Amino acid sequence: MINWPDAASRSRALYDRGLKVLPGGITRTLPWQEPFPVYAARGEGAYVIDVDGTRRLDLLNNFASLIHGHAHPAVVEAVRRQVGNGSAFTLPTEQEVALAETICGRAESFEQVRFCNSGSEAVMSAIKAARAITGRPKIVKAEGVYHGAYDYAEVSLDSSPANWGNDPNSIGYSKGVPKGVTDDVIVIPFNDVEASERVIRANAGDIAAVLLDAAPSYLGFVQISKPFIAMIERVTREIGAVLILDEVITFRSHTGGAQTLLGVNPDLTTLAKIIGGGFPVGAVAGRREFMRIYDHREGKPGLPWSGTFTANPVTMTAGKVTLDLLDHAAIDRLNQLGDRLIDGVNAAFAKSSFPGQVTGFGSSFMIFGHTRSVSDYRSGYSTPEETRRVAALQHALTIEGFHIARTGKGFLSTPMTEADIDRFIDAVSRVVDAGLEM
Known part of the structure; x- marks a missing residue:
């Protein structure tokens, strides 16, 4: 199977077409990533399938709008x-x-x-x-x-x-x-x-x-x-x-x-x-x-x-x-999954000595490329190197089969399971243990 970011992928072909009719090739800038974006074909519950047939756990859910995932x-x-x-x-x-x-x-x-x-x-x-x-x-x-x-x-x-x-x-x-x-x-x-x-x-x-x-x-x-x-x-x-x-x-x-x-x-x-x-x-x-x-x-x-x-x-x-x-029980379960993800990824970072952290609220989270305590904009402000660190992690996770924002943000959905979250934590651990190309 041809996968992103292979130059022979359908995502690359669609991006090349888009460059002719859309400024920069896309309409929304947030999903952009180097060297070209992944193009979606369909969604199924907690997963999004791209135009090349690759199935990824969708931890973005159209930037928080799909709390029940795709096609409920x-x-x-x-x-x-x-x-x-x-x-x-x-x-x-x-x-x-x-x-x-x-x-x-x-x-x-x-x-x-x-x-x-x-x-x-x-x-x-x-x-x-x-x-x-x-x-x-x-x-x-x-x-x-x-x-x-x-x-x-x-x-x-x-x-x-x-x-x-x-x-x-x-x-x-x-x-x-x-x-x-x-x-x-x-x-x-x-x-x-x-x-x-x-x-x-x-x-x-x-x-x-x-x-x-x-x-x-x-x-x-x-x-x-x-x-x-x-x-x-x-x-x-x-x-x-x-x-x-x-x-x-x-x-x-x-x-x-x-x-x-x-x-x-x-x-x-x-x-x-x-x-x-x-x-x-x-x-x-x-x-x-x-x-x-x-x-x-x-x-x-x-x-x-x-x-x-x-x-x-x-x-x-x-x-x-x-x-x-979206009743109390659904939100409580989703927030518990959020806590599981944050605790697990922070533990993976600590184990590998990766200089980063995850913060969050409820079922929303963000990965930082530094370990400073965050209380406002200035304490959370990332240097160019710290920003590149998160983007490199996001790039690697895309290849591993997980979809988060290049800024490190993610939003969970109710179809997700503990097994989904654990697979994400394991993937993060593998990626940071192997080292990131920045």
């Missing part, structure tokens, strides 16, 4: 029935009401929901809502934390020692970001109570919202500390700002999300990923007093928000089935 029979059957009745309508449907009811039943702060089509859109909408509610322009976000592809949300996503400053500077992520964007984003150090409160209070009169993730993926899923979130909740109330919690990924950690598990009390929450059951989705959920900004019944609302495929019945159907299957 209940989801497939429900979607098949819905597509037969229509895939999208101008009219509202019962399916959007049903999914909204399910979501609102999961967390105390979820009194109403507004759907959209991605996590990036959800964050964009929540920021716009906060500005409409408060009449203020600025948002606060933590350094190095990802909140989707939106100029404001991307500020200081990849700042470096060369530009990050003492108190975090506001650094545009992509070329061409207007100065007005960086002027309206205040960046704070994650989990630093004293410094963050000082920075927020210095800008109190201009702040519309504080946007936070309770366990940011780019920080290795390090949890928000209780003193830090207590300060954020207290200060946002005192200055009249909106607290937005990004649960696009962390909602998988508990039936009521990280906010229920960790005791966070947001005004608005952004959701996506698993609530769509493998289809494009996003949502803003929150308390009624904040969600009324979307209400049209008295004329033009404070925040008009719509979209051609928003709340389409296929996504709503898949999301409802997915959440119904």
